[in-house]
Amino acid sequence: MTKQRTCLERGRKTSVRLDQINLESEAGTARPGPLIKEHVKDLVRTKKNVGELDPVLLWKNPDNPEAKYIILDGRHRVAAYRTSKQTQKIPAEVLERPFREALLISGQRHTNSSLALTSQERADFAWRLVWEDFDYSKKEISQASGVSTRQVAYMRKRLKEIENTDYDITGSWWRDKQEQTVTEDKPMLADAQRRQQVDEMAKVIRDLFDRRGNPLPFWNNELVAEATAQALGEQKLRMIYEYSFGGLDDEEDEWGDLPVRSYPDEDPHAGPEEDTEIDF
Structure with a gap:
């Protein structure tokens, strides 16, 4: 044998x-x-x-x-x-x-x-194995990258969709899986520009959550999580989860029965003059 x-x-x-x-x-x-x-x-x-x-x-x-x-x-x-x-x-x-x-x-x-590798790095590597012409099987890609065979199948489906368009693959699964709409007023950022903006936004978010000298109880993780969910809304939360953890199995119904608490657009307990919306 x-x-x-x-x-x-x-x-x-x-x-x-x-x-x-x-x-x-x-x-x-x-x-x-x-x-x-x-x-x-x-x-x-x-x-x-x-x-x-x-x-x-x-x-x-x-x-x-x-x-x-x-x-x-x-x-x-x-x-x-x-x-x-x-x-x-x-x-x-x-x-x-x-x-x-x-x-x-x-x-x-x-x-x-x-x-x-982080979840996103695993997804990017699996995506590379899919779109580069090496003819790997789903099992080979799954074993090498650590993503599920179901996610590999979804990547193959996405590749077929891209092949019928003039879209240029970036190599980032997070970006390539989305329907990219690039217009004159919203051009796709170069990698250096994107990195700079991510770093600047991360600093703003870190400063916002800094406990030092902050009268709000940012030491309470449960309150922080609930406040973040209310401020960002369900769609942004899903995007953050998907980016950070690979998005379950990346199917159209990837959130399935996962409970996500929904919040009203306005705080029902806020006074008439209070503005509770935080714009990121």
Whole structure:
């Protein structure tokens, strides 16, 4: 009987120089984007204390032996070595197999790692496996990303809808699953602009919920939750939940029987001159 490979299969143990690694490419990682600086600092401290970090997982193109290694798992560890001005070789596992298989293993490693993917990162990775032309099965995508096969099926359905339009896939499941309406007065933000606005809005929200010097009982989580629900309304709450936790199984009826308390547009207990609406 032929032994079937699994996503947890190990690579060849070796050591490599940093200049042998393609430090710019994010093609092999399930967590692209900016590195988490605090995690890099923690790894630098760990390296200083123990001398070596866990091996990074690299992909070697079997059809192009001269090409540099691609990082599958361990971008933060590589950054920690670079920060430490590492001049010697670093420990690594090297996979030499079709990229199609290597990408699944990258997802599995991130799902099981100490710095596991967030729900949104898992959804984005699963979405990538759907829209990139690797012909993965639903089970393969589910195992590699940690999302349900039901959600994978919904992603495939969404991809077919997009294929009949001129919409350009962004790679963000949260954005690509929505019906995007871009107009002249509401253009789609560039990533840098979007990041800046998110950071500014987050600061406003943090300041609003800051307990220090605030006469309102923001230490009471139940009151905070109820006040937030009343201020934002059901639609925004659903969007926040969906973004933060992957949106259950992303079906049209994804909220199903989940109880969501509804609130009137106006506070029935407020006096006639009191304005209870908070505009975010």
